[in-house]
Amino acid sequence: MPAHPSLAERLSGGAPLLTAWCGLPHPSVAGILAREAFDAVVLDTQHGAIDFAAAVQAVPLIAAAGKPALVRIPVGEFASASRYLDAGASGIIAPMINTAEDARRLAAFTKFPPLGERSWGPHAALALTGLEPAQYLKQANDLTVTFAMVETREALAIVDDILAVPGIDGIFIGPSDLSIALSGGKGLDPAGAEVDKALDHALARAKAAGKIAAVYAVSGARAAELSAKGFHLIAVGSDMGMLRAGAQAALAAARA
Ligand code: 3PY
Ligand code: MG
Numbered sequence: 001m002p003a004h005p006s007l008a009e010r011l012s013g014g015a016p017l018l019t020a021w022c023g024l025p026h027p028s029v030a031g032i033l034a035r036e037a038f039d040a041v042v043l044d045t046q047h048g049a050i051d052f053a054a055a056v057q058a059v060p061l062i063a064a065a066g067k068p069a070l071v072r073i074p075v076g077e078f079a080s081a082s083r084y085l086d087a088g089a090s091g092i093i094a095p096m097i098n099t100a101e102d103a104r105r106l107a108a109f110t111k112f113p114p115l116g117e118r119s120w121g122p123h124a125a126l127a128l129t130g131l132e133p134a135q136y137l138k139q140a141n142d143l144t145v146t147f148a149m150v151e152t153r154e155a156l157a158i159v160d161d162i163l164a165v166p167g168i169d170g171i172f173i174g175p176s177d178l179s180i181a182l183s184g185g186k187g188l189d190p191a192g193a194e195v196d197k198a199l200d201h202a203l204a205r206a207k208a209a210g211k212i213a214a215v216y217a218v219s220g221a222r223a224a225e226l227s228a229k230g231f232h233l234i235a236v237g238s239d240m241g242m243l244r245a246g247a248q249a250a251l252a253a254a255r256a
Contacts, residue, residue: 006129006143007068007090008169010039011212016227019070021216021238022058023048029239030069031061042070042235045080046095052080056087056124063088063128070145078109085110085144086121088128093172093214097148100161107167110146112137115167145169147214150202151177159202163209170212170232173202191222203229 010017017039022030025048034041041062043055050058055071062069068090073080081092094106108116122136129136129143148162149155151174155162162168175190182194189195199215206213207230214233217223223236237245 004063004066004068007040007070007145008142010068011145011232016231017233018223018227019233019235021235023050024239024243025049025051025054027054027058027061030058031065033239034062034065034067038067038236040068040070040090040233042072042093043089044072044238046072046074048072052083055084059084059088059124060128070147072149078105081106081109081146082118082121085118085140086123086125088122088124090143091145091147093147093149095149095174096151096155096177097162098152098154100158100165103148103162103165103168106148107146107165110144111141111167115141141167145212147172147212149174151175152181156198156202159205160209163206163211168211170214171202171206172214172216172233173199174216175199175218176216190216190218191225199226200229203231 019040019042020033020038021042021044022033023044030041030043043050043058045055059069070091070093071084071089072093075096084092092110097103097106110116110118112118126136146167146169148168148171150159150171163171175195176188178198179189179192179195203213212232215226215231216235217226220236223234226234
């Protein structure tokens, strides 16, 4: 039996999951945030300063808090997705998936045959799931969750094709990049009306396909709005954002 309910099981529980989002380079930051009331922790190796060695150390710290870890990989670095799954990550978020071929390549690196071509070597994943190798091979494709990020006009236009790729469990919307794309580079407005319309469309398409819809929220208040829309997984701010907001609030109070 896996040590904890899998991310896939938690996502099918009905209630939206709220995840922390960590890019600070020391694994203890993710391990400590995992002790707050988040349902999961994302390690952001695309824009965060956290590297492979630190992310791999963070995974068991997050698991020790009873939470699943997800990793956002850098653009196009699909091979790293297999390595993070080997290290015990429960989910992979791949940015800038703009073609069905991108989605197929992502699925190839995150799912074992016959769905994909993931290579065998789940060193820490065996310890963290508590599964024997043969059981892990049978269950891994269902236990781990693969998200294709939809954050460009191109991706939005083919969202049904991306959702239809076997092995892609869901989409993860990046509202900041989407706002830049939809405005033709004129502005950054991740909670604006145009992005909202795109979010509603992508959410509806994911639900119609029976797949998971996840999204990044720039604040707790925005996360509440996105939760009310019906997203299954919502990232709430970031470790750096929370550190700065906490510092600013404390200084404002001290100088009042
Ligand atoms: C975006 O909003 O573009 C993201 O990738 C989430 O941070
Ligand atoms: Mg983005």
